[in-house]
Amino acid sequence: MCGIAGYVGTRNIISTIISLLIEVQHRGQEAAGISLIRTDGRIDVVKGRGYVLDVFNEETINILRIASDNIFGAIGHVRYSTTGEYLEHQAQPVALGDENYRIAIAFNGTIANYIELAKEFNISSNRGDVFVLAEVIYKLALEYGKDVVEALKVLPYYVIGGYSLAVATSEPRIAIARDPYAFRPLVYAYNEREFVFASETSVLECVGFNNWSEVLPGEIVVFDGNSVEKTRSTFSAEFSPCIFEYVYFSRPDSIFNSISVYKARIGMGVELALTNPAQGDVVIPVPDSSRPAAIGFSKASGIPLEEGIIANKYVGRGFIAPPFIRDTLSKLKYGFVREAVNGKRVVLVDDSIVRGTTMRSIVRRLREVGAKEVHVRIASPPFRYPCFMGIDISSREELLAWRFSDLKNIAKSIEADSLGYNTVEGLRRAVGLPSACFACFTGIYPFKEFDLEKMEKMISRCYV
Ligand code: SF4
Structure with missing residues (x-):
């Protein structure tokens, strides 16, 4: 599951991102992290194991404050692991790149074919799906001339699984995207001064953004500090939001696909x-x-x-x-x-x-x-x-x-x-809802080619 959130704007960025993460805490309890994106393109990450208020204590908030010069915005994450180990180094956001181009990723979902993807892109799969996902997005962005939006448009052609994610890049800008099946929720709001996003509508409302929109299936929403641009992947998929979000995951005060939980x-x-x-x-x-x-x-x-x-x-x-x-x-x-x-x-x-x-x-x-x-x-x-x-x-x-x-x-x-x-x-x-994913109840998965036994073998957990 996991929860993600982010903010760019005129409020105090550190206290706003911490507030957003506290409100999305119900989606992940194992680890929390924040990535600060600076106007000069540098990206810092502070993260650790535990609840938001365990990780962001006096000491770590001071680290963030010291690093708070020229901040463009922040993205954050609370972790509920679905692949990889239950370790601190699995906390997100995950940042990678060099002084020429750097990105940070916060991701909610599972990349079920991450081991195969790692082989295809010649990267290590040892640290779980988010590290593979981050590297794949980075490599694709470089291929498209450091354009993460183009990378996100083609991503669904590579991935089996579900994702709602945020990528901060060193231009600086923030892109958020929901997979074309639309398994997981993702919402955003903006006005002339601010851009904010989170996994659920109730999270935005709790920090005062009532005029939100849901990211559409396969949509990519980008904010560069001045304007919001929206585009979509051409990958076509059956609309399959997770029915279990209504049963358990989402907060009851949230709206998901225009329906009250x-x-x-x-x-x-x-x-x-x-x-x-x-x-x-x-x-x-x-x-x-x-x-x-x-x-x-x-x-x-x-x-x-x-x-x-x-x-x-x-x-x-x-x-x-x-x-x-x-x-x-x-x-x-x-x-x-x-x-x-x-x-x-x-x-x-x-x-x-x-x-x-x-x-x-x-x-x-x-x-x-x-x-x-x-x-x-x-x-x-x-x-x-x-x-x-x-x-x-x-x-x-x-x-x-x-x-x-x-x-x-x-x-x-x-x-x-x-x-x-x-x-x-x-x-x-x-x-x-007219259509949704019920696969955990029916065994009918919305992917075109899907082998359940093969998938069970591929996804391995490491219990520590
Ligand atoms: S409905 Fe079940 S199988 Fe489908 S995404 Fe939700 S939890 Fe997973």
């Missing part, structure tokens, strides 16, 4: 209540992302909603945590309210079940605090296939619904009294 999630709960009713005394959401779906379920079923589970805000999002800490986090993350649960038949609503470990421990804890029955209802369909377009699931073996294709066995493995999922059609109706 909040309303889509309420709709998922309504669909779920109609197609998978449950005999319960209370509806309880697994906080935070499933709360709107639980509201929808409660409204449609008439079963009252209660906050029976309290999330520890300081633990972060378990799904996007690295695997070596994920189980520990899932145990620490939730508190259970006995008064809301004791003696009741609980309808537990969550957005998805991916690996299943968190759900099992929640069901157990609900019983420990007195739940008579636990009926699990899931706002999305069974998650059965990996994603190569921006989330950290590269093999079917990781997925509970792949390992136990039968609903009864899945229910047994999470120790629930009953289990119901939304259907693909129900999810489609709730979101209301």
Whole structure:
């Protein structure tokens, strides 16, 4: 997933980029970084492991301030890794080049064929997809006479995967681009003095930019300090925004493809209540992302909603945590309210079940605090296939619904009294998009030539 943001304009650039990154923190918790682009073409990067406010403490903000002469603008990144190692050196932005031409890249997505691309461009694949992507864009830009926009126009012809990205170059200028499938969100706003972009609309609104536009599929938007120019790649692809952005990734106060994430999630709960009713005394959401779906379920079923589970805000999002800490986090993350649960038949609503470990421990804890029955209802369909377009699931073996294709066995493995999922059609109706990527539920990927087994073998993770 990952979050990106950037700013050029008359406000304090360092505090504005840090504010933007804090607002996009939900998209990546492993590392954060900022690249400052100067008017003389120099590009500096400060980055490190951890949350935005861990990385940008007094010491690092001072480094940025010392480097703050003649700043043109800044781009920033919060990292949720989907390829490569979980190490600090994987933090972004990634800068490369020399005194003649330099670029910095911040990227949200996955380049699934990065190993093949590295071979084709004669570069190392050791450090994961973003380093390969940065080198490929740099080489293509040099080929086109140091023109990164031309490089971004042809990039989709080389890449299998999904990306929304920003490239700062030493002219100086900033280009942002969304792949032609439009898997991941990317939005921007500008006026006569400022240009700002971020992964989600809510991020821009939180820092006072309400008049935003979404980057169109395959579009490249460039700001050189004076004007905004827009162009598009000629690569044609089926419009395939990630449906899981509506289920889990995006903030509920965001708009994605002109559709409110909040309303889509309420709709998922309504669909779920109609197609998978449950005999319960209370509806309880697994906080935070499933709360709107639980509201929808409660409204449609008439079963009252209660906050029976309290999330520890300081633990972060378990799904996007690295695997070596994920189980520990899932145990620490939730508190259970006995008064809301004791003696009741609980309808537990969550957005998805991916690996299943968190759900099992929640069901157990609900019983420990007195739940008579636990009926699990899931706002999305069974998650059965990996994603190569921006989330950290590269093999079917990781997925509970792949390992136990039968609903009864899945229910047994999470120790629930009953289990119901939304259907693909129900999810489609709730979101209301004419087309979207549902590949993790259907196994139908939007790429013209796609070999799932080959792709699973190609994408390798290194758990440290
Ligand atoms: S496979 Fe799933 S998570 Fe990946 S882009 Fe498609 S809908 Fe989103």
